[in-house]
Amino acid sequence: MERVRQWARGAYERLLEWEVSGTPSHVAVIQDGNRRYARNRGDDATDGHRAGAETTEQVLEWCQELGVEELTLYTFSTENFDRPEEENEALFDLLCEKLREFADADRVHDSGVRIRAIGETQQLPERVRKAVDYAERRTAGYDTLNLNIALAYGGRAELLSAARDVAREVERDGLDPDEIDVATVERRLYEGPSRDVDLIVRTGGDERTSNFLPWHANGNEAAVYFCTPYWPEFRKVDFLRSIRTYEHREESxxxxxxxxxxxxxxxxxxxxxxxxxxxxxxxxxxxxxxxxxxxxxxxxxxxxxxxxxx
Known part of the structure; x- marks a missing residue:
């Protein structure tokens, strides 16, 4: 029966690949469910995060196969600082390991993947900041696929910071309020996404976007795909379904x-x-x-x- 199920999943995956005719340029993913996945298996939260990191590597490969040009991963939000310290410390260690591993991987360099971090990265421990800097420097010359890692990220905080910068320029430098446009705001956002988000994917069953990329996604009326598998359980079939949701949204x-x-x-x-x-x-x-x-x-x-x- 397991072989039959595997054959059926493979056949369905090939059908979805055949049906997909248009690919979003920028996919953003809320990787939810790592801790619940681990809890259901009787493991520690760190084990769930490590299993989720393996899924992240697979998603990067699927994006390359389908021609996605930009992938943004909601890896650690500003609200996550409130989690238990020992859990966050273990996650920070994993982030350091994976950032350096990605930055040195032949497949990353062969595929021209550029790694960047977005968010209030100054709030992160020094070892994480150093790993971020290493990954960004090692891949700075590539532009085939942009991989944005959202760390210490909060969408409201990003917009609030941009608004304060604009207000200071109005007061200090005499910027005419009538001259404030989209470009004025975008210059003051976190350096990260180079294009608007076409599709948001959220795993884990919750149907909300959790303060993620409000300027780049909601302003562009991005398609949203919610699914029940926890992030470590997310499979290519689920990813292809999300692409199909994007296609239907574009057609509408x-x-x-x-x-x-x-x-x-x-x-x-x-x-x-x-x-x-x-x-x-x-x-x-x-x-x-x-x-x-x-x-x-x-x-x-x-x-x-x-x-x-x-």
Missing amino acids: WRKTRARRALALVRALGEAEVSEARRVLQRFKGALPSAEREALEAETDTDPELEQPAD
């Missing part, structure tokens, strides 16, 4: 944009309609055939006109 988003643009075409005058028509031409392929035919009739577009690339 494109249909919504096309329908809104169609409503604009119907509502605006001729002088204002060119931009709406341009958006329609870009997204009309997302509409069902009946709506697409109606669109072409209403806007006098050529049915054979090639859509511009996204």
Whole structure:
């Protein structure tokens, strides 16, 4: 029966791989459930974290296989400092070990993986900061896949710090409040993610994003995939399901944009309609055939006109 189950899981995994046609550029993962996994097995929390580190290595490989360009891992939040000291110390030792191991791994250098830490890293023990610095220096020249490790990270703290920096510049340097834009804020965020988040994955059964990357994820209306396996139990099938969730979210988003643009075409005058028509031409392929035919009739577009690339 175990061989049958393995065969079925393998067949389902191959089916999901065949179905996946679009890959998110940036995946962010909340690695939840390490401690509960260990507790259910009668092990120490450290054993759960170590098992979770093995899953992290697998996820990095899956991202490389599928062409994901950026992976951000919620490894240690600011709230985690409240956990028992001996548990955190063991986790810090594991982080030091894995950061140095990753930084020296041939597969990391062969694949061009750049490792960076984001968060209030100055709050971490010196040995962890040194391991972070070592990993960042060893991989600084790569850009094929960005691996961001969120350590001592809190999304509200990040935004609050950025807001304070902007307020000081307004008061001290005379920055015009009307000139504050997205770029003004982004320059003051933690140095880390280089692009917006397309997909958030959370393991362990909880359905919340826990103050994770609010600017890069929620501002981009990222797709979210919640699943019940604890992080050490997370398998490629689960990862492929999350990618499928992202694809469905993208398809729904494109249909919504096309329908809104169609409503604009119907509502605006001729002088204002060119931009709406341009958006329609870009997204009309997302509409069902009946709506697409109606669109072409209403806007006098050529049915054979090639859509511009996204």
